[in-house]
Amino acid sequence: MTHDLEARLRATYGPLAADSTLTDDLARALDDATQAPPPRTASRILPWAVACAATLVGAFLLLRRPGPSGTIERPAHDGPAATAFVDARGRTTLAGVDGRALRTWELGVLPVGYAIPAEMGEVLAAEVAPFGPPTDAARLPALPDVPFLGRLFRGASPVALIVDAAADAPWRHVETVLLAAVHARMAEIVFLDPTRAGPPITERLPFDAPLGVGEDVVRSYERLEFPALHVQLRPDASGAPTVAIVRPTGRAEFSVRDPLALTELGFEIAASVPADGGLVVEIEVAPRGADRADLVTFAEVLAVQRAVHAAGVERVHFRAGAGRSGAK
Amino acid sequence: MDALAPRVERAQTGDRAAFGDLHARFARPVFLTLVGLLRTREDAEDAWQVTFLAAWRHLPRLRRPERFPAWLFRIARNAAKDVAQRRRRVPSALPDPTDLVAHPPGAPTDGLPALVAGLRPETRALVMLRAVEGWTAEDVAAAFSWSAATVRRRYARALDLLRTRLDGRNPP
Numbered sequence: 001m002t003h004d005l006e007a008r009l010r011a012t013y014g015p016l017a018a019d020s021t022l023t024d025d026l027a028r029a030l031d032d033a034t035q036a037p038p039p040r041t042a043s044r045i046l047p048w049a050v051a052c053a054a055t056l057v058g059a060f061l062l063l064r065r066p067g068p069s070g071t072i073e074r075p076a077h078d079g080p081a082a083t084a085f086v087d088a089r090g091r092t093t094l095a096g097v098d099g100r101a102l103r104t105w106e107l108g109v110l111p112v113g114y115a116i117p118a119e120m121g122e123v124l125a126a127e128v129a130p131f132g133p134p135t136d137a138a139r140l141p142a143l144p145d146v147p148f149l150g151r152l153f154r155g156a157s158p159v160a161l162i163v164d165a166a167a168d169a170p171w172r173h174v175e176t177v178l179l180a181a182v183h184a185r186m187a188e189i190v191f192l193d194p195t196r197a198g199p200p201i202t203e204r205l206p207f208d209a210p211l212g213v214g215e216d217v218v219r220s221y222e223r224l225e226f227p228a229l230h231v232q233l234r235p236d237a238s239g240a241p242t243v244a245i246v247r248p249t250g251r252a253e254f255s256v257r258d259p260l261a262l263t264e265l266g267f268e269i270a271a272s273v274p275a276d277g278g279l280v281v282e283i284e285v286a287p288r289g290a291d292r293a294d295l296v297t298f299a300e301v302l303a304v305q306r307a308v309h310a311a312g313v314e315r316v317h318f319r320a321g322a323g324r325s326g327a328k
Numbered sequence: 329m330d331a332l333a334p335r336v337e338r339a340q341t342g343d344r345a346a347f348g349d350l351h352a353r354f355a356r357p358v359f360l361t362l363v364g365l366l367r368t369r370e371d372a373e374d375a376w377q378v379t380f381l382a383a384w385r386h387l388p389r390l391r392r393p394e395r396f397p398a399w400l401f402r403i404a405r406n407a408a409k410d411v412a413q414r415r416r417r418v419p420s421a422l423p424d425p426t427d428l429v430a431h432p433p434g435a436p437t438d439g440l441p442a443l444v445a446g447l448r449p450e451t452r453a454l455v456m457l458r459a460v461e462g463w464t465a466e467d468v469a470a471a472f473s474w475s476a477a478t479v480r481r482r483y484a485r486a487l488d489l490l491r492t493r494l495d496g497r498n499p500p
Contacts, residue, residue, distance in 0.1 A: 005487055005494075008440055009459040012432055016460075018359045022373050026351075029377070030384050035342055038388040 167194040167299035171233075171285045174298045178318055191302060201305055203316055228280045229272050230319075233304060235295040243304050245269070256300045262307045270311040281308045284319040336393035339384075347384055350396070355380070357461050357471075358404050364453030365408040367445065368426045371415060375407040382407070401471040443493050451486045458483050 163174060181189055191201040230246040233256065241256040245268055252268055254261040273279045283304060285296050308316055338346035358379055362372040382403050390399055429452060430445040444452060450472075457463045457471070458479075465479040472479070 005491055006459045008438070009444070009455060010462075012440055012444075013360070013363075013428075013456060013460045015434060016360060016363060016428060016432060017356060018373055018376055019369075022377065023355070026377050026380055029381055030344070030347070033381055033384055035340075035388050036385050038340070 163189060163191050167297065169298045171296045171298055171301050174301070175285065175318065191305070193302065194299060198306070201302070201309065227274065227278070228282050229269060229313075231269075231281055231283050231304065231308070233283065233285045233296050233301060239295050241296050241300045245272075256303055262303060265304070266307045266311040269308055269313060273312055279313050280315045280317060281313050282317050282319045283308070332396055333393040336387070336390070336396045340388050340390065340393070347387070351380055354397070354400055357457055357463065358400065360456035360461055361401065361404055361453040361471075362408055363428050364456040365405065365449045366412060367429045367452075369428050370426055371408075371411050372428065375404065375411045378407040378410070379404040397467075397471040398473050402473070440490070440494065443490050446493075447486060447489070451482060454479065454482055455486055459487075 163178070178189060189203045191203070193200065232244045232246055233241055234244075236242045242253050243256050243262075243265060244251045244253045245265070254265045254268075256262065269279075269281065283301065285301060305316055332350075335346045335349055339350060355376075359372060359376050362375045362379075363369075366372050366375060379400070383400055386403075390396065427445065430441050432441055444455065447455065454468060454472070457468050458465070463471075465476045465483070468474070468479045469476040474482075
């Protein structure tokens with residue numbers, strides 16, 4: 001059957017051919033036509049050369065690791081105490097207060113695809129601020145997770161992070177950003193006061209200890225030689241945040257929203273500072289097993305942080321709450 | 329497709345006799361392919377001339393001479409596309425006497441051409457090369473940049489379709 005059909009097709013269309021006069025026309029046209037010159041070697045190599053050069057330039061930009069650019073005098077204006085800005089060349093600079101001087105760190109030209117760190121100060125504010133109300137857990141997945149942010153930060157090789165969070169941002173969201181900073185091995189974290197009324201708080205991360213995300217963060221703090229005082233923040237039964245100093249001998253609780261209680265907290269901590277001044281306060285928000293952790297806001301943690309520093313403690317570390325150290 | 333490359337290489341250096349050999353070898357297969365794609369003699373001949381002129385002009389830029397058939401048939405298919413776009417024929421209910429697929433000159437009136445005309449253009453071109461020109465599946469695969477298995481599958485399906493429709497028209 002197949003052969004029969006093929007034979008019929010051959011019989012039907014076999015005689016088809018181009019007109020012989022057309023073949024003659026084509027032969028004449030070919031005689032007159034000239035061939036295009038063969039491509040030059042340069043035109044074959046050029047695209048590869050351009051691609052290689054672009055790769056080398058990209059690798060150079062990626063491998064450049066800019067460091068601190070020095071100290072400059074703090075300008076006399078009353079603008080924000082710390083900020084991030086991008087110049088016309090795409091170079092990002094983080095600026096933070098260090099004593100009476102404004103320290104700046106150049107982050108270098110950021111590779112394409114890492115646009116978020118290029119506006120780090122603003123983006124972190126944007127990432128942290130819009131989440132709420134605090135119990136709106138359904139929105140949490142929209143917040144980038146720790147490894148993602150960590151990779152993002154590392155791409156910019158920053159040395160410090162400015163946290164510009166809204167006062168009512170859940171601490172859980174701020175903590176994600178902090179853990180990402182640790183993940184990216186930043187040296188300092190600068191907390192901006194959301195009311196812009198107080199000076200920023202700078203925390204130095206323990207760079208000398210092996211750092212990581214999750215349990216390693218906690219362990220690295222425990223390896224420090226300084227005695228540590230453990231402070232817990234958690235909402236009480238009415239939802240109001242309460243801070244507690246946890247000692248083997250017992251707990252002492254204070255209301256975070258009461259300025260007088262925070263002063264008492266400061267006295268309590270000051271009494272624990274040894275003569276050589278070496279004390280680390282570990283602040284843990286929503287300890288293991290606690291629920292309603294999202295009710296603790298950035299402003300409340302910042303208030304405790306200020307009280308701790310006012311008591312003469314230089315080093316504050318944030319201890320990751322249970323189940324919140326990794327990706328969300 | 330034996331020993332094509334040396335001839336292609338000679339033609340690339342301007343050897344008209346070598347290109348003449350290539351033309352003699354591929355003129356009819358290209359023409360049948362264009363008939364399959366475009367159907368009318370006028371369009372197929374236009375595209376056929378354009379194909380060989382373009383092939384001669386741009387042959388020095390062909391980097392892999394052993395891929396000449398694929399390169400030539402790609403030119404032919406592009407030329408067919410250009411001609412078809414230029415013509416933009418108005419569809420007509422009347423039969424087109426210049427349609428070589430539906431009305432091949434001297435063909436028996438057994439209904440087969442009408443069925444072939446109903447195939448898709450690429451399938452018609454495939455049928456022309458395999459059934460009419462007698463090319464192997466490997467030859468067609470090299471020309472159309474398909475796999476040989478694809479050529480066999482599409483050809484078998486086309487023959488099945490034609491056979492089924494022929495049987496429907498001529499019940500036993």
